Amino acid sequence: MDCNGLLSRQGGASGRGVKVRIIAGQWRGLRLHAPEGSLTRPTTDRVKEAMFSLMGSRWSSGLAVDLFAGSGALGLEALSRGADGAVLVDHNRWSIQTIRQNADKCRTTDKMRIWQLDWRVAWRRLQIENASIGWVFVDPPYATALWPSVLEVVACSEIEVQDGVVCEHPVSQNLLETYGRLRRTKYRCYGEVCVSVYRDVKTGEVNHENRGLSGKL
Template sequence: MRIIGGQWRGRRLSFPSVADLRPSADRVRETLFNWLQADIAGARCLDLFAGSGALGLEALSRGAAEVLMVEENAQAAAQIRQHLQTLHGRAGRVIQADVFAFLQGPAAAFDVVFLDPPYRLDCLAQCCALLEQGGWLAPKAYIYLEDLSQRPPPALPAQWQLLRSKKAGDVGYHLAAAAPGS
């Protein structure tokens, strides 16, 4: 995996061979961060199902003020922590936890949420509902969703708006915005 842009642009990082762990493809990340380019600097980001850490590390590289990465797998979480240490990514933090349990805990509002679960879970709608109900979203927050392209875009809470949607091979990826006060 390599960082696409920002201060760590071009850095190649390894990730463990763990079931269901696959970094978002370079061209998908590049498109996503082009969509967010005016909003990522200074943003508070939440990377759920962090996996390789590709999305969270990319956000930090591009100037996010804070990135909290949640990953259940101990080996993957440890590797992300190692990358943060190597890159001196002090604004990044990793929590090893089940995402569903985490989202039921005490909330803090985030400006950008990355939601890229293992495809086998098919849980985007459930995660969106937990984000909406739990106070995890700052006013006008952006939510990135990634899933298999053959599935329709996930059912979003009524207050959210789907802003962009693209496909790249087997991957469908989407950017939504929460209504102010969601």
């Protein structure tokens, strides 16, 4: 895989839907605000629950990073379940405003960094900081089809992702089994929505038990 120039290309907009809540952990059941607009798309409770189930109880001391944060729901879900900290990224100012409102609602602003940046710029900043990252969430607007680009950038990065990269994507988006050092270890579909979990093979042995399997809720 050619890693040259990956961080210099431009990304797309992001957003989430209109009905969002935290489904587990210390803030279970808390309803969150969501940004409005044509680019918003909710991660449903059923898919979110499946996503975190596939991630398992494995939580390192690293950050939970959501590169297309929208409402901030995935990062807040991670914090609710025990993550030490989160970096929530979105270049849309309305999304950033919503994330700040939700952080205030959870009273967890001290554990979060909120960046109004393009995802590539944000990843460069994380590299410069030599950030310790546990999980990376990749759930861009479907129309942008940015999943391969993000996975390539993460795979070429000097940052080691300790736990993994989790992608929510449409069933029509065919992702590769491997992007550089990232290897897909779990894959499930729930109707028209799929979840793919990638592990960084540099951080240890990869479990292939669930690789390539799919199912429905």
